[in-house]
Amino acid sequence: MRQTDFMILGLLGESPLSGYQIKKIVDIRFRFFWSESFGQIFPALRSLASEGMIEEVPADGAQKRGRKTYRITPAGTEALKHWLMQPVEKETYRLEILLKMYFSNYVEPEAMLNHMQAFQAAHRQQLYILDRFQKEVEGIIDRDENHGEVLRVIDCGQKLNRAYLEWSRETIVYLERKKNNAAKNS
Amino acid sequence: MRQTDFMILGLLGESPLSGYQIKKIVDIRFRFFWSESFGQIFPALRSLASEGMIEEVPADGAQKRGRKTYRITPAGTEALKHWLMQPVEKETYRLEILLKMYFSNYVEPEAMLNHMQAFQAAHRQQLYILDRFQKEVEGIIDRDENHGEVLRVIDCGQKLNRAYLEWSRETIVYLERKKNNAAKNS
DNA sequence: CGGCGCATGTAACTTGTTACATGATTCC
């Protein structure tokens, strides 16, 4: 079983979902720390179902279009719990922006400045989405849910994005100064 | 050409290196934002050499053991510059700790607490390494180098790790409170 | 002279992305 499988089990543990809905949740709510493509989700759903970890929910009248909804089985819940108790192994980062920054003395500060501006805009947007998500979760009165854990995850995203934004601001100042110095000396 | 190729071109742009040395640099200096395995580096070196982007440095007397040292060629430098000017496309994260945190209401707070403690220790260590790296770079008087850029990258790592540490502290407090509440209600 | 660390390399495998094909439904 791969990471994708456990991500699916986790989401289905909250409520039954279709592959398409899972993809949407990952793209929006998990965006700052996770990603999946359809090419992973659909094959994973099939294999999880064949292993008895999840099962298709029989279509009732309200079923929309060709949608296939899955729910977790007791075996799936056990597998999820087991995974949750195992130590975290994989932490994958690959921040191209930092690689480019590291080597950027090869090109004009101008180029890097453009990258940084795009980076800043993306993370400002992400922080905005997280702030709204936070308010949404806090607005739900319902207890006995996993709100505490979700809020902890959102908080991590906010902290990371604030760190990125502060770093962008300072780095943009640095690059602008460098650019002006280069202009003076020419 | 893949990301790995440009990472190698970037490093060889600073000084000639062997595959093994490249791996060591990535593991230590780039650890908080990048990773590569030998299985990527060696094939990449071979293909870059066959494309004329890099070339083997003729072995002189001081050459150590079976070491093969490569240096960048003018064609390689051009390719590197071109890549540096292209917009950043890929930003890959996969933070398993956050996925587990999100779904952790399925298991005892105790389990998550162990994960968080390991996480905190790892990032404390990483921050320590970055602080030392920063001092090392600042200690070199030599100008006309890429120190400014390197320090900007280190600064990003420090900010991210400080964010992780603050988040761990708060999250550990949260989990301990949850654990104590569970104990009282039993 | 045995073990460790340096050093290179590959094959098999796992994982993940991309591009495409298909078709239903909703909305204008």
Add this chain to the structure above:
DNA sequence: GGAATCATGTAACAAGTTACATGCGCCG
């Protein structure tokens, strides 16, 4: 009726990891 969106799926490819094989040189 045409466009956009919802929805599922697959095949080909690209990327990345792991485990292994090999051998040199240094140190005790």
